[in-house]
């Protein structure tokens with residue numbers, strides 16, 4: 476299987492790709508590079524850079540799976556988050572993902588599956604992450620519409636709760652999360668179940 480993943484240089488997917496590498500060909504997209512390994516192709520791309528969208532979609536082979544994982548977060552009260560940070564969240568987590576899917580569909584580069592990495596923040600109310608929640612609610616809405624429209628594809632959205640990764644490094648405040656942690660292992664085994672056709676649900680809350 477050829478799998479394309481956005482955002483593998485740290486966090487959830489750095490962990491998961493280490494398990495996937497032997498069996499699958501991976502194309503990963505991020506701004507930072509990671510140690511190169513067999514079956515891994517790195518596209519160094521800031522997914523907000525629309526100038527490269529067409530080129531990347533046209534020049535890539537078709538992917539069996541595309542996993543939309545790249546994301547950023549700034550957690551604080553709305554007025555304490557800078558306008559450019561709100562913009563970065565919406566552009567990275569939502570708009571760039573929509574535009575990437577748009578151009579991949581246009582060039583017929585998705586063979587079978589799309590997997591979105593959503594969040595509990597896209598389903599339930601919390602605090603101190605207003606634009607992050609907006610981006611994940613939006614992503615969920617996009618995924619739902621796409622599922623009804625692109626009947627030839629399998630589409631999933633996985634919603635982890637809290638995962639201990641670099642995503643939280645920009646938080647200036649200590650957030651009192653009311654949710655339990657989601658383990659990397661449970662995300663990893665969900666992906667394995669999707670890849671082996673055991674997991675068929677559209678929305679998977681972890």
Ligand SMILES: NC(=O)c1ccc[n+]([C@@H]2O[C@H](COP(=O)([O-])OP(=O)(O)OC[C@H]3O[C@@H](n4cnc5c(N)ncnc54)[C@H](OP(=O)(O)O)[C@@H]3O)[C@@H](O)[C@H]2O)c1
Nearest residue numbers: 482483484485486487506507521522545546637638640642
């Ligand atoms: N950690 C949590 O508690 C949690 C909970 C629920 C959902 N999630 C979601 O899980 C996904 C992964 O997050 P994580 O926890 O693994 O965080 P992370 O360790 O910060 O990883 C984020 C990844 O996204 C990439 N990325 C960010 N901006 C990018 C850009 N403009 N262009 C290309 N790549 C970009 C980063 O790569 P570069 O910096 O190298 O570009 C990095 O590989 C996110 O969508 C997040 O919202 C996380």
